[in-house]
Structures are given as C-alpha cells and as structure tokens.
Amino acid sequence: MEGKQENVEHSLLLDLIREGGSRAEPVAVTEAGALFRDLGCTVIAAAPGEVRLGFRCGAAHVQGNGIVNGGIVATMLDLGLAWAALTRLPAERSAATIALNVAFLRPALPGAFTVTGRTVAFGYRTAQSEAQLCDAEGRLIATATSPLALRGGGGG
DSSP states (O other): OOSOOOOHHHHHHHHHHHTTSOOSSOEEOOSSOHHHHHTTOEEEEEETTEEEEEEEEOGGGBOTTSSBOHHHHHHHHHHHHHHHHHTTSOTTEEEEESOOEEEEOSOOOSEEEEEEEEEEEEOSSEEEEEEEEEETTOOEEEEEEEEEEEEETTTO
C-alpha cells in the first residue's frame, strides 16, 4: 500500500479537543482496528497533553488464574501514553513508543478500566508521557512511563 494511511484515532482526538474535550457519552474507537474494538476502547476526554480512555476486559483477556494478562494491561497503558502525545500534535505527525516501563501494583481483574495519560515533556522529536490504569472502583492497578518518538511534519 502506497502513501500514508490516515490515523483514525488521532483524527478522533483532535476532533474531540476542537469540540471542547468531551461529549455526553464516551466515544467508541471502532474504526481504528480490531484491538480497539476487542478491548472496548472509548475516549472519555481529551485535552492538549492529556487523554482519558475507557476499556473493558473480559474472559478473553485473562491468564489461567483469572487475572487480566500483563500484556493487555501494558497495551492499555501504552495507548494512553501515545495518545496523550498525539493530542499535542497536528494531524500530519505521529508518536511511537521508544521504550515502555510498566509497574504492576495490584492484580487487574476482568471488568472496566480507565487510563489517564499525560505528556510531561514535549519537544519536536521526542516527548515523555506517563499513564495510570485504574479499575472501576478507582483503585490504581498499574502505572507506566515512556519516551516517544515524534514523527512526520517534514522533520521527523
């Protein structure tokens, strides 16, 4: 496939910010791919440098002991990290995780989760983001930090 493919989630975040940062109902991320649909990904709120996402994990996402797989937890956090950076970038630019540091604080049981991602440092070529994953009761489940490569726009 030639040419650059539209980043559907980036466009969604930028539209949401232009509309004031949130809607009455969370915005389902259904056009971005099967992973987003499978995790029940929704955008709850977005502002420059910050995003709040919702997820739902079920039986398909657990290990043999009934705990949500650590890779799924890391994926939810990674989306919050990268999407926080995307909220500060124009549509022609993108963000990619360079490294991912995750701290698992307590077991993630199947159910609803919220990820809050924030960009804490932002340059032209790199950004640094942090994210927190909480369960439906507001308990902190895991945290993550990441440097991100900022690409596109003629200089990246």
